[in-house]
Amino acid sequence: MLVTTALLALAMGAFAIPHQQPFDPDLANAIPAYIQETDGVDRYDGHEVWRINWSNLSVASRTALHSVLESTGDIWKATPDVIDVHLPPRVAAFLPSLIPKDAQATKIVPDLQALVNLSLAHPVPGLAGAYATRSPLTNPPTDLPDGGWNVSTLGTVFHDAFQPLSAMDRFLDTLVKAFPATLRAVEIGQSSEGRPLRAYTAHRADGKEDAPEVVIISGQHAREWVGPASAIYFLHALLVNLNDDPNGTAAKVLREFTVTVVPTLNPDGIVYSREHSRMWRKNRQDVGGLVCKGVDLNTNWGYEYRPSRLACSESYSGQRPFEAPETAAMANYIVNGTADAPRKRMPRAFIDLHSYGQLFMFPYSFSCNVFPPDAENLMEAGIGVAKAIRMIGGPGYQTGQACQSTLRFSGDAADYTYAVGQVRWSYSAELRDTGTYGFMLPPFLIRPTGIDVVAGLSALALFIYNTEIEP
Ligand SMILES: *[C@@H]1O[C@H](CO)[C@@H](O)[C@H](O)[C@H]1NC(C)=O
Ligand SMILES: *[C@@H]1O[C@H](CO)[C@@H](O)[C@H](O)[C@H]1NC(C)=O
Ligand SMILES: *[C@@H]1O[C@H](CO)[C@@H](O)[C@H](O)[C@H]1NC(C)=O
Ligand SMILES: *[C@@H]1O[C@H](CO)[C@@H](O)[C@H](O)[C@H]1NC(C)=O
Ligand SMILES: *[C@@H]1O[C@H](CO)[C@@H](O)[C@H](O)[C@H]1NC(C)=O
Ligand SMILES: *[C@@H]1O[C@H](CO)[C@@H](O)[C@H](O)[C@H]1NC(C)=O
Ligand SMILES: [Zn+2]
Secondary structure: OHHHHHHHHHHOOOOOOOOOOOOOOOHHHOOOOOOOOOOOOOOOOOOEEEEEEOOOOOHHHHHHHHHHHHHHOEEEEEOOOEEEEEEOHHHHOOHHHHOOOOOEEEEEEOOHHHHHHHHHOOEOOOOOOOEOOOOOOOOOOOOOOOOOOOOOOOOOHHHHOOOOHHHHHHHHHHHHHHOOOOEEEEEEEEOOOOOEEEEEEEOOOOOOOOOOEEEEEEOOOOOOOHHHHHHHHHHHHHHHHHHHOOOOHHHHHHHHOEEEEEOOOOHHHHHHHHHOOOOOOOOOOOOOOOOOOOOOHHHOOOOOOOOOOOOOOOOOOOOOOOOOHHHHHHHHHHHHEOOOOEOOOOOOEEEEEEEOOOEEEEOOOOOOOOOOOOHHHHHHHHHHHHHHHHHOOOOOOEEEEHHHHOOOOOOOHHHHHHHOOOOOEEEEEEEOOOOOOOOOOOHHHHHHHHHHHHHHHHHHHHHHHHHHHOO
């Protein structure tokens, strides 16, 4: 009880709001303490990330702690076992005294800015292991004299760094030009700031007609940089491997399936995370708040949707389902297809790539009381995905129902595609790592994570093929 009172004091703003600003009792418009209002680029010097093992706490204590951490810090991840939270120095200083005695807190990142710097670095071509100080925002290294990338090889330096959105778009354009018979791009809508939302669809010219579609999306959460990077790596690997081995797995996948990748569903947020605020998660939509912008895309889908109160929260779900043009466009694609190619049948599989946690999860996320009729098959295929990743020397991924692996969230993409879209094989994945670097994965882990995705999703496609298409 004492603990709860202390936590509530914190939630009420005792440490949450800088003292030079007037106290705003209306939490709905309070700016979380971790947000630094700057004209330029947010910095995280001295910010810490803590992992709190709360497995011994009652549900009520967890809920209280969660809401305090949500209003004073920036929750990175929450599972039934642990909660990871990013805190500015003046809140971090108080943390140990606020943790209930039945929980254990460990500092996992002592200085967040150091990790932010690392994730922005561009390796210098030719200097293995060395990282340049060149501007990460412009001039990413290229392979070719004309400033392009050599897309005929997975060895291209493109995959050595986290690229700005402009470079990702340019790389994908190059892929479409290099593999015109197999890959095409289609605009499925626009972001709230007017950027195109692009889907890249791959299928062999000599493949099955009306092949079932596998839809892979990433980038809903802007700060999870390894998602788009590995979605692009996956697409690139399918095309290169098809070329190199006409009898290989990629060739089979692209003969039997149409594979659609939407690598950057939240382009505005991705740009904002890179140029202004590395920890930005939402889109950049005006939500009518006084200060805060943005809808959390992955709580904004139209199944078991719940409106939320805190416009400044990183998990603000908006006031109505599909309020975000990005989720509306994606759902429209899944249900209706495009104007040129109206959908004849629903996609067969849907995978939403996030980070971090190394999880491969099936619906539902909103509740553990509703069990999907396909749970056993989804679990079996998920175990196959984890096994395929381990077989190629990757790390352990855990499979399970989303509501049990993380905290429950309403308005989740995979819940929607499964329940409303009738997409039987719906998953959401948390890619690397398990918290050492969190969202700030260093660039040398892009390829290994991309390789996890290639192995895992190829195994999923083959599982579906073997059980449903040619049993
Ligand atoms: C959290 O604590 C419980 C109980 O002490 C333990 O079983 C579990 O492994 C811990 N989890 C992590 C991620 O450290
Ligand atoms: C949970 O409780 C058990 C038994 O009292 C204890 O051994 C363990 O260390 C506790 N775990 C945490 C994370 O506090
Ligand atoms: C991060 O990089 C900035 C310059 O971009 C530098 O001023 C700062 O000292 C670096 N911080 C750490 C912790 O490396
Ligand atoms: C691109 O990479 C391939 C494979 O490494 C190589 O054979 C080819 O010469 C490269 N192309 C150019 C233009 O450098
Ligand atoms: C692919 O398989 C066919 C038939 O099994 C075989 O004739 C052909 O040589 C193989 N091609 C390659 C490049 O392995
Ligand atoms: C599919 O198209 C119909 C007709 O235009 C529209 O009413 C519906 O909202 C669309 N579905 C989605 C999920 O956008
Ligand atoms: Zn995410």
